[in-house]
Amino acid sequence: MPQQETADSNITYHTFDVLIVGAGGAGMRAAIEAGADAKVGVISKLFPTRSHTGAAQGGMAAALANVEEDSWEWHTFDTVKGGDYLVDQDAAEILAKESVQAVIDLENMGLPFNRTPEGKIDQRRFGGHTRDHGKAPVRRSCYAADRTGHMILQTLYQNCVKLGIDFYNEFYVLDLVMNDGKPAGVVAYELATGDIHVFSSKSIVFATGGFGKIYKTTSNAHTLTGDGVAIAFRRGIPLEDMEFYQFHPTGLAGLGILLSEAARGEGGILRNASGERFMERYAPTIKDLAPRDMVARAMANEVREGRGAGPNKDYVLLDLTHLEPAVIDAKLPDITEFARTYLGVEPYTEPVPVFPTAHYAMGGIPTNIKAEVLSDNDTVIPGLYAAGECACVSVHGANRLGTNSLLDINVFGKRAGQYSVEYAKTAKQVPMPANAADDVIAMIEKVRKSKGKEKIAQLRKELQDSMDKNAQVFRTEETLQEAIEKIQELRGRYENIAIQDQGKRFNTDLLEAIELGFLLDLAEVTVVACRERRESRGAHLREDYPDRDDKKFMVHSMVYQQDKVQKKTGTNMKIGWKPVVVTNYQPMERKY
Amino acid sequence: MANAAAPVIDSFTVTLIIRRFNPEVDSEPKWVDYDVEMYGTDRVLDALHKIKWEQDGSLTFRRSCAHGVCGSDAMRINGRNRLACKTLIKDLDISQPIYVEPIKGLPVEKDLIVDMNPFYQAYKDINPFLIASDKPTKERLQSPEDRARYDDTTKCILCAACTTSCPVFWTDGQYFGPAAIVNAHRFIFDSRDEGAELRIDILNDKEGVWRCRTTFNCTEACPRGIEVTKAIAEVKQAILRGRA
Ligand SMILES: Cc1cc2nc3c(=O)[nH]c(=O)nc-3n(C[C@H](O)[C@H](O)[C@H](O)COP(=O)(O)OP(=O)(O)OC[C@H]3O[C@@H](n4cnc5c(N)ncnc54)[C@H](O)[C@@H]3O)c2cc1C
Ligand code: SF4
Ligand code: FES
Numbered sequence: 001m002p003q004q005e006t007a008d009s010n011i012t013y014h015t016f017d018v019l020i021v022g023a024g025g026a027g028m029r030a031a032i033e034a035g036a037d038a039k040v041g042v043i044s045k046l047f048p049t050r051s052h053t054g055a056a057q058g059g060m061a062a063a064l065a066n067v068e069e070d071s072w073e074w075h076t077f078d079t080v081k082g083g084d085y086l087v088d089q090d091a092a093e094i095l096a097k098e099s100v101q102a103v104i105d106l107e108n109m110g111l112p113f114n115r116t117p118e119g120k121i122d123q124r125r126f127g128g129h130t131r132d133h134g135k136a137p138v139r140r141s142c143y144a145a146d147r148t149g150h151m152i153l154q155t156l157y158q159n160c161v162k163l164g165i166d167f168y169n170e171f172y173v174l175d176l177v178m179n180d181g182k183p184a185g186v187v188a189y190e191l192a193t194g195d196i197h198v199f200s201s202k203s204i205v206f207a208t209g210g211f212g213k214i215y216k217t218t219s220n221a222h223t224l225t226g227d228g229v230a231i232a233f234r235r236g237i238p239l240e241d242m243e244f245y246q247f248h249p250t251g252l253a254g255l256g257i258l259l260s261e262a263a264r265g266e267g268g269i270l271r272n273a274s275g276e277r278f279m280e281r282y283a284p285t286i287k288d289l290a291p292r293d294m295v296a297r298a299m300a301n302e303v304r305e306g307r308g309a310g311p312n313k314d315y316v317l318l319d320l321t322h323l324e325p326a327v328i329d330a331k332l333p334d335i336t337e338f339a340r341t342y343l344g345v346e347p348y349t350e351p352v353p354v355f356p357t358a359h360y361a362m363g364g365i366p367t368n369i370k371a372e373v374l375s376d377n378d379t380v381i382p383g384l385y386a387a388g389e390c391a392c393v394s395v396h397g398a399n400r401l402g403t404n405s406l407l408d409i410n411v412f413g414k415r416a417g418q419y420s421v422e423y424a425k426t427a428k429q430v431p432m433p434a435n436a437a438d439d440v441i442a443m444i445e446k447v448r449k450s451k452g453k454e455k456i457a458q459l460r461k462e463l464q465d466s467m468d469k470n471a472q473v474f475r476t477e478e479t480l481q482e483a484i485e486k487i488q489e490l491r492g493r494y495e496n497i498a499i500q501d502q503g504k505r506f507n508t509d510l511l512e513a514i515e516l517g518f519l520l521d522l523a524e525v526t527v528v529a530c531r532e533r534r535e536s537r538g539a540h541l542r543e544d545y546p547d548r549d550d551k552k553f554m555v556h557s558m559v560y561q562q563d564k565v566q567k568k569t570g571t572n573m574k575i576g577w578k579p580v581v582v583t584n585y586q587p588m589e590r591k592y
Numbered sequence: 593m594a595n596a597a598a599p600v601i602d603s604f605t606v607t608l609i610i611r612r613f614n615p616e617v618d619s620e621p622k623w624v625d626y627d628v629e630m631y632g633t634d635r636v637l638d639a640l641h642k643i644k645w646e647q648d649g650s651l652t653f654r655r656s657c658a659h660g661v662c663g664s665d666a667m668r669i670n671g672r673n674r675l676a677c678k679t680l681i682k683d684l685d686i687s688q689p690i691y692v693e694p695i696k697g698l699p700v701e702k703d704l705i706v707d708m709n710p711f712y713q714a715y716k717d718i719n720p721f722l723i724a725s726d727k728p729t730k731e732r733l734q735s736p737e738d739r740a741r742y743d744d745t746t747k748c749i750l751c752a753a754c755t756t757s758c759p760v761f762w763t764d765g766q767y768f769g770p771a772a773i774v775n776a777h778r779f780i781f782d783s784r785d786e787g788a789e790l791r792i793d794i795l796n797d798k799e800g801v802w803r804c805r806t807t808f809n810c811t812e813a814c815p816r817g818i819e820v821t822k823a824i825a826e827v828k829q830a831i832l833r834g835r836a
Contacts (some may be wrong), residue, residue, distance in 0.1 A: 108732070334661075
């Protein structure tokens with residue numbers, strides 16, 4: 001499609017009907033849905049197939065019932081219970097109901113799922129997914145060996161190529177332009193040239209993924225710095241449920257590289273130093289396949305109580321040695337290769353050292369079931385959408401079940417595409433203000449010309465160390481306070497940075513500095529939300545408030561940026577609360 | 593059994609000699625030495641980060657996942673194409689400096705970053721998507737044997753390590769190159785696909801599979817362990833037989 005570009009010094013202008021920011025699973029699924037009918041553009045800071053969806057391993061949940069009895073209602077229940085009842089149940093129902101079609105869509109697009117002997121899509125077990133409301137584990141995860149995310153990302157990109165979708169790769173979106181409270185477009189920085197691009201669009205979809213890099217030990221890519229989430233926040237959009245950050249039980253010890261839960265789905269067992277299968281004590285019914293929050297906490301507890309393995313007793317062991325090597329090769333080839341490459345451990349014969357790793361943001365930009373972004377508890381911002389890990393619908397509540405994110409990006413990515421294109425058909429373009437790029441240009445020039453003393457890498461390291469120490473699996477008022485003070489100190493020092501690369505072309509030095517700015521914002525929101533939620537629920541464990549408190553906290557948190565420092569939070573953030581949508585399932589105690 | 597993970601090792605100094613080129617100031621690429629303190633279990637990517645973060649912020653390279661799944665950081669390390677994030681320092685000869693340069697055959701943009709567009713174009717040219725005339729409402733069936741037929745070539749992460757290790761590609765940038773053929777293979781041998789003839793026609797071109805000289809560089813370079821040369825041979829056979 002022809003595009004209108006007018007050169008104004010080195011600012012280029014573009015106009016679209018639907019503009020998607022992010023080319024991971026959620027962004028490309030939205031593009032495919034929107035693509036046929038409208039002028040669609042996708043902006044991505046990475047070439048699409050480099051997005052972190054490609055790192056996902058284990059599978060995508062859908063009650064196909066290909067290998068045993070299953071139902072979407074059981075899936076809904078598991079999702080709600082897994083999320084410790086903080087899930088919006090209307091959204092969870094959509095997730096589970098639309099899962100079957102989402103998997104069929106992918107198969108029809110060409111995704112090479114593993115197959116049953118009859119040629120149907122094969123399914124395997126995953127943590128927290130059960131038959132008939134918790135009776136036993138169920139085989140619900142559709143998979144392609146242990147590279148399901150890779151296959152989803154490739155298949156979606158292939159279909160974008162087929163549809164001729166217009167991509168702007170290695171373009172960094174750095175701002176959302178709002179005109180009188182309405183979204184007019186985005187401003188992006190082109191990595192190759194250092195040029196600025198202003199994109200106007202009737203609909204804008206954010207699909208920028210997660211922000212695991214606020215932590216040191218993480219399964220997330222270097223590029224997962226939460227840009228879209230932070231940009232929305234800076235433009236006055238609240239962030240929902242940021243205290244709920246998931247720690248995946250099985251990261252390679254010391255490195256954080258993920259070993260999928262599929263390892264336990266296929267029969268792998270967690271053991272402490274004495275070889276005990278300790279999960280029998282914590283979740284007697286489904287043991288190693290309990291939800292991630294419970295397993296991560298159990299592991300951290302084993303280590304804390306001195307039962308950790310290794311010279312420093314600081315990890316536990318994932319034992320696959322009783323599995324047939326042929327099964328490992330067929331179903332878990334990549335992750336066993338990671339153990340060999342990075343730890344020099346042979347999983348056929350040796351157990352693999354593992355420890356929880358920062359993995360997934362349950363919280364993010366608040367949306368409704370049409371993927372529309374909200375400016376408060378229920379006001380829609382017309383024309384603005386978000387989907388995938390950057391969004392909070394909320395289908396994951398306080399703790400996401402494994403395989404529900406690949407599902408989320410497909411179901412709500414598709415919805416974002418569908419509703420954004422529908423909106424663009426009748427909407428008028430919000431006028432792009434003349435000075436739309438000024439803020440971004442000022443931000444870039446400030447960093448490019450910075451002559452201070454602080455190094456970006458040092459500040460980032462101190463942030464990540466503090467988050468690992470103070471806001472990881474276990475949290476208290478004191479540790480959180482320490483983290484807030486540290487972040488505020490780092491913010492001050494951030495004003496005094498210097499970068500070394502002053503050039504225009506491929507200036508990744510500059511972009512790392514800007515990404516650190518996003519990380520600082522998101523870390524602070526996370527810690528403020530952690531401190532205000534004085535209870536324990538799902539992934540959020542407050543040692544000083546160890547119980548779930550449904551009277552006070554059966555609500556989503558909503559953090560807003562304010563101009564002035566707020567007395568209550570001691571930061572320039574205000575906290576509000578939003579009711580949880582409950583349809584069929586009243587909160588119960590969570591036992592497995 | 594338990595302490596397999598963390599044998600206590602000391603750090604040591606390694607020298608990296610990196611081929612650098614900044615188009616805004618240099619007329620020619622130049623080799624620059626850096627000494628960094630590393631552990632044997634660190635990746636070459638860690639060493640590059642250490643240089644960028646502590647010594648010279650202008651050192652430029654692509655990277656994202658840091659564990660060999662996104663395909664961003666293929667580069668020539670000691671003369672061999674590899675992913676910097678999948679190459680451990682201890683697996684190199686550390687008594688010698690480590691030479692790092694961009695992959696060959698694609699235009700260098702800055703330091704270790706090359707222009708990948710010609711590579712992506714070759715990929716797009718082979719129609720890298722399922723071509724099927726049916727409009728199923730349910731999943732299509734595929735036997736595990738049919739699924740296994742193209743398993744190996746589904747692993748490709750488009751890192752370009754294979755194509756840029758190929759001497760034919762170095763001398764003839766028009767050659768489709770191994771990665772495009774690998775991705776054609778992935779569809780030609782998929783029982784659900786009907787586009788084999790189209791792709792075979794494309795690859796029967798003078799810049800297609802017949803340029804392959806079976807030097808096996810691609811297979812050795814592939815960080816995903818794909819049997820690239822075998823895949824190319826299978827596509828050649830499919831052409832000779834008329835189709836898959
Ligand atoms: C190792 C690992 C394994 C996992 N395994 C599973 C699993 O088995 N099952 C499951 O359900 N879930 C799994 N998950 C979670 C799941 O993979 C992710 O939550 C999901 O893929 C996120 O998809 P996304 O499209 O939202 O974001 P991403 O795939 O991360 O894509 C984000 C996109 O945004 C772009 N972007 C970001 N910032 C900017 C910017 N400023 N300007 C322009 N573009 C930008 C990026 O270029 C990228 O294209 C796993 C996660 C990890 C880390
Ligand atoms: S075949 Fe292997 S080396 Fe070639 S692009 Fe694909 S993953 Fe990289
Ligand atoms: S950084 Fe992703 S493959 Fe190396």
